[in-house]
Amino acid sequence: MPLRRFYMQNYNTLSAYWKQKFGTRVWKIPLDAGLDCPNRDGTISVKGCIFCNELGSGTGLDLNCLSLKDQYNLFRDKLLSRHGSIKFAAYLQSFSNTHCSPEKLESILSQLKDLQDLKVLCVGTRPDCLDEEKVRILATFPCDEIWLDLGLQSSCDETLTLINRGHLAQDFSRSCALAASKKILVCAHVIAGLPGETRVHFLQTIDFVNNEPVQGIKFHNLYICKNTTLARWWQSGRYLPQDINDYALWTASAISRLRPDIIIHRLTGDPAPGELLAPRWASGKNSILNSIQRVMTEKNLWQGKQWINPSRL
Numbered sequence: 658m659p660l661r662r663f664y665m666q667n668y669n670t671l672s673a674y675w676k677q678k679f680g681t682r683v684w685k686i687p688l689d690a691g692l693d694c695p696n697r698d699g700t701i702s703v704k705g706c707i708f709c710n711e712l713g714s715g716t717g718l719d720l721n722c723l724s725l726k727d728q729y730n731l732f733r734d735k736l737l738s739r740h741g742s743i744k745f746a747a748y749l750q751s752f753s754n755t756h757c758s759p760e761k762l763e764s765i766l767s768q769l770k771d772l773q774d775l776k777v778l779c780v781g782t783r784p785d786c787l788d789e790e791k792v793r794i795l796a797t798f799p800c801d802e803i804w805l806d807l808g809l810q811s812s813c814d815e816t817l818t819l820i821n822r823g824h825l826a827q828d829f830s831r832s833c834a835l836a837a838s839k840k841i842l843v844c845a846h847v848i849a850g851l852p853g854e855t856r857v858h859f860l861q862t863i864d865f866v867n868n869e870p871v872q873g874i875k876f877h878n879l880y881i882c883k884n885t886t887l888a889r890w891w892q893s894g895r896y897l898p899q900d901i902n903d904y905a906l907w908t909a910s911a912i913s914r915l916r917p918d919i920i921i922h923r924l925t926g927d928p929a930p931g932e933l934l935a936p937r938w939a940s941g942k943n944s945i946l947n948s949i950q951r952v953m954t955e956k957n958l959w960q961g962k963q964w965i966n967p968s969r970l
């Protein structure tokens with residue numbers, strides 16, 4: 658599906674794209690469907706990715722026995738009172754939201770039908786948790802736009818093995834092709850500063866994403882959370898986190914290398930309250946965004962400036 662460019666700064670932002678498409682702001686509401694992850698529940702491993710803690714990027718709201726509808730309405734009411742008339746994207750965020758039977762997936766989605774002001778469905782999952790049937794079920798969800806938030810992190814299989822992802826880059830490609838066959842949009846998640854990786858590796862991951870049927874990307878800095886393997890590596894000196902200047906430079910370079918039509922969903926990760934060990938700058942979202950923008954301005958970069966267009970090779 659061809660997407661137009663939505664420049665707000667010198668790159669495409671999701672908020673500008675949605676504003677243009679829907680004529681109003683669209684806010685993501687994070688939801689917890691109570692699923693687990695095959696890399697944590699023993700299906701393929703019990704260790705998880707080296708940076709993952711017991712929250713699995715989740716809200717934990719399912720632990721409070723809130724139904725998906727109640728979780729959605731809780732956030733919707735708060736956001737409406739703060740921002741007035743806006744629309745929403747339901748984001749199944751916690752753990753791997755297609756790590757279940759097709760029947761269970763249908764049951765989860767049926768709870769999201771008919772939610773008020775819902776425009777978009779976003780489903781976070783792993784590339785090894787998708788098959789044709791699940792993609793077909795997702796594609797039939799009644800809303801204006803469906804995104805798969807698909808963790809890639811790195812295109813280097815050696816790195817994926819080192820960080821215990823439990824899948825390879827080719828699994829990501831296979832899932833992208835499945836999603837494309839049903840016109841589901843894909844947002845690739847990538848991480849800067851993975852152990853053993855240089856800026857060259859990171860830009861190779863961007864080149865890999867550019868060549869897949871991907872319409873969105875989330876950039877994450879690798880921060881260290883309590884109770885993770887990465888925390889032990891950091892405490893023993895095996896891993897040193899990036900400094901903010903490196904992260905800003907790597908991300909600005911990646912934006913410049915990114916295909917011009919891809920929509921940037923995020924430029925930095927958001928540690929949950931109390932989970933961050935290091936680096937301290939990871940909790941300052943605004944200063945990270947400002948640092949990236951500063952590098953882009955100083956180096957006169959914009960999205961796609963250094964994109965390697967395969968048709969010109």
Ligand code: SF4
Pocket residue numbers: 694695696697704705706708709710713714752753783808822
């Ligand atoms: S895939 Fe996600 S939830 Fe699963 S172990 Fe890795 S980071 Fe955690």
